[in-house]
Amino acid sequence: MSVLKYLLQKEFRQIFRDPAILRIIFMMPALQLIIIPMAADFEVRNVNLAVADHDHSAYAQQMVQKIKSSGYFKLIHYSSTYQDALKNIESDKADVVLEIPSNFEKNIIREDHTSLFIAVNAVNGMKANLGAAYLQSIIQDYNNQIRLKWIQFPKIPPQTNIEVTVSNWFNPMLNYKYFMVPAVLATLLTMVGSFLTALNIVREKEIGTIEQINVTPIKKYHFILGKLIPFWILGLVVLTIGLIIMRFFYQIHPIGNILVVYFFAAIYLLCVLGLGLLISTYADTQQQAMLISFFLLMIFILLGGLFTPIDSMPSWVQKLTWFNPVSYFIDVVRMVVLKGSGLSDIKNHIFIIVGFAIFLNSWAVWNYKKTN
Amino acid sequence: MNKEKVIVAEGLTKRFGDFVAVDHISFEVSKSEIFGFLGANGAGKTTAMRMLCGLSIPTSGKALVAGYDVFKDTDNIKNSIGYMSQKFSLYEDLTIRENIRFYGGIYGLTKKQIQDKTSYLVDHLHLQNHQNSLVKSLPLGWKQKLAFSVAIVHDPAIVFLDEPTGGVDPVTRREFWELIYDASERGITIFVTTHYMDEAEYCNRVSIMVDGRIEALDTPKALKINYDSASMDEVFLKLARKAVRGE
């Protein structure tokens, strides 16, 4: 055991000796945790609208006013030619063009119907779809308003109507940050853990000190433990920093017990460190280690449900995500923080992650023995 | 000279596929002897040394290092040897004291022993003013001397030195060899590879490897007579020219 003590002492000294790395270890997660959730706001609002109004009637103006006051649209251009409005889409200034035909008002009243033309910049498909849907529903609303003015409704509605009420649980304000912050925290922990472990071990290989270690009586498992324990602790420190930022910067109060997150993270870190160890056994240079980690983490994170829901992925990809440890951790942090899930709710997640940890570490140790 | 044998190799062989890196080498090294292990690049020196250190399992043959079998007892061997490689083996981002402490610790020295060793080494190498500076900041010669001292911090039976003086100036090399003689007098066996033929002259006995085999093994003086040469340089050139395989 005393050998392990000296190994740990050495690792910690080396980590704390390099202020550049240390700063990055703690600053990087903090900075990312602050920037990404602020940037990752996919709610569709601020849709830029250009209007080509050939009518200039009171109705047309009322309708445009109603669209503007909905909060979703910003009127950035108003003219009477379609060409002018379209230019705004070409230069990316506008997302939607609404063309109001001449005789708009007259046709509604005299002919009982009129038609509007909407052109949407659909390069960003999702935004286009939702933007168009919002615009249409505002126009429908306005339509009902006009109808109400012209018809007196009897007591029993002439038209069957199903009213739909919505309750949004766990995130009633629909705040996207509540959803993103826990997940970004989970990915950061993954990156810090695997990246640093891999780089650290490969660095000893590249410098040649590992050769020296090999001729000493240090047991392989001592060496590996000596590498894993410091980064395991570091990982928990990063988690703590992240939770503090979440609580005080974002004012997110976890509903569940934060100890559940720690418990899961403690196991999850073993799995992530095992991944780093595994990478280090396959890489000869730091450059390789970095690229391999980067490549794997990119896949894990993109397919981990951080930005796009796993449920939306095609079923073959969903099956692949069963083998993605990151997705389980993201899931657990979100469940505990937002829904207050407890240990019994996440017991499947725990079993799977324990399995991953054992698998990755055994593979790494097996491969480490083989190559040395 | 003491008769106790600390290294005994018999028909030691290492094959990598079809390639025979080390081809049935046999030799003995006595306690506190300074044994020079010479050979051109690619002659198989490093492979032979790695087998003796327990880093690589031989394909066939027999070898005892400090009385332990290189096939079965690698853990005991590692406890009884020190090793210093041509690549630099101290941690550059630790201080002198921390390096001594680390290596002392992993060889199982007690706290007290580590403290004593540290102050002895710091005094001995005249590093009083630098004991808390990072190894990175030291000149190469100092680093090499320190690396050697750290390699024998646990008083091993044998220390293996793999081209320890590469890139070091002649004065420092002299000082380095004084450290080697010191260690030898304390009963530590020195097993050293080098490319400097003047250093070969400092050894008690010298072996010269060519193409995986030991072509010559004797005292420097006897070798010069046998090969009718004025210097070890000449001996080496005469033997090395026979080499078929290159690097």
Added chain:
Amino acid sequence: MKQFFAFVKKEFYHIWRDKRTLFILLGMPITQIIIFGFALTNEVKNSKMAILDFSKDVSSHELIQKISSSKYFDVSNVLTRYDEVEPLFKKGKIKVVLVIPQQFSNELLHANQTKLQLICDASDPNVANTIVNYATAIIKDFQNTIVQDQKLPYRIETEVRMMYNPELKGAYSFVPGVMALILMLTCAMMTSIAIVKEKEMGTMEVILVSPLKPFRVVLAKAVPYMLLSMVNVITILLLSVYVLDVPISGNLSLLISESLLFTITSLALGLLISSITDSQQVAMLISLMGLFLPTTVFSGYMFPIENMPLPLQIMSNIVPAKWYYYIVKTIMIKGLGFTYVWKETLILIGMTVVLFAFSIKNFKTRLA
């Protein structure tokens, strides 16, 4: 010039020897295109729905039938009590619960008025919103089948045209993004690491005593990565045309030239990084922090810039990838010409010149 090419050749050997690195560098764009093209969509379908049906009559049955036959929902649980809802959400599988009141059929057919409730797991606000939209649309549809004959007066109809991307494919917005990201990665990050590695290993000094001018040495290291980047651009374009069916609407040679310009910008960034550090680990981490993160966050292909807080919006302007992304989008997707991107091109050129000036100055002071 001959010496210069000798150096370039040497760098090629380095890259060629390290098969693992080469494999990843060339495999990265392919993997990204596949992931973005086939795995990541914001389309919400097959959401798991539970139904709390208090009425259990003909109409509720019809409604459930209609919902479960749509591709958007899988009706997986039928509940009987209100307090079953929360535990189900906590297990994490169910996204939405539809509550059907007692007397649903009766109210619907005779009072012409009834209420349904949707309870969403709103942890993901996007999904919750979309689910509500879809569910509401299905319910309205259901309502319309009941009242087919009621024709309304005073109608405003709308005709919608989706420009540039009528099928609303996600690929149209991410292909330019992946291009920016990959160019940054292969060119800036790899160049900086390759140069710093020579410094760390001490081989830099050997090279610097050669008759070649120091800055040319550094440039020679960058040339292979530039070529590699162009290979990646072509891979991405081929994949997007032939695999993702995203056509190149604009001028191909204009697109390639702009990509070449951005490659040079990235290169300048890589040189700048390599001029300020001597450690590979630091160079890697700076590249990740200073290149990868801003490129992902601020180029606009993953996160909408217009939704960001103002300071971040301002910050996005100094990220070269943002301008490149805009240029590629305009040329490739919208099919517009140089007149629409000349300003952005000028900005990129300006950035490149400034970055080069900085790194040359840094190199001179450091190597002199």
